[in-house]
Amino acid sequence: MSTTTDNWPQVEAAAQESLGKDITRFIEQCRAGDEPDSRLIAALHEVQAQYGYLDGEHLDAVAQLMQIPAAKVSGVASFYHFFRLKPRGRFMINICMGTACYVKGADRVARKVISELGITWGETSSDGVFTLEGARCLGTCGLAPVVMIDDQIHGNVTPDKIPPLLEKYLQKAQEPQR
Numbered sequence: 001m002s003t004t005t006d007n008w009p010q011v012e013a014a015a016q017e018s019l020g021k022d023i024t025r026f027i028e029q030c031r032a033g034d035e036p037d038s039r040l041i042a043a044l045h046e047v048q049a050q051y052g053y054l055d056g057e058h059l060d061a062v063a064q065l066m067q068i069p070a071a072k073v074s075g076v077a078s079f080y081h082f083f084r085l086k087p088r089g090r091f092m093i094n095i096c097m098g099t100a101c102y103v104k105g106a107d108r109v110a111r112k113v114i115s116e117l118g119i120t121w122g123e124t125s126s127d128g129v130f131t132l133e134g135a136r137c138l139g140t141c142g143l144a145p146v147v148m149i150d151d152q153i154h155g156n157v158t159p160d161k162i163p164p165l166l167e168k169y170l171q172k173a174q175e176p177q178r
């Protein structure tokens, strides 16, 4: 992607439109400081916080506004696991794979979720309801093994509890969002 400035006003306007006012302002502050490249991760976090994930258009717009090569921006976005490059599902399932949960069978719970949903780590179910991620420790080791769905902790989870749990959230997904 070119970052030449002959059509800069149009490029800048398109990038601003893609990212919105707040993020544009944030990036302007990053550029005004020392070593704006070092703020790239912060800028990407802002975009993900607002849009839920980073798509190609967002990454191009960040590259344009920060004047950083697009290849570097997408390289950073794909390197770090906390950046999501695809839309997340309605519910985020985090299965704790920390030591306490692992020894209590988190891997069996994970295999059940994976087989029920037909997806693997980092993926979203085809109906857009669930995104599956792993976590190191959710801080509730006494309830191991633990599965967190959005901000709700489910403790002492066993593989046979997974189908009714997923069903409960599937039903929730069909309720109108407030």
Ligand code: FES
Pocket: 096, 097, 098, 099, 100, 101, 102, 136, 137, 138, 139, 140, 141, 142, 144, 146
């Ligand atoms: S190891 Fe799973 S909650 Fe701590």
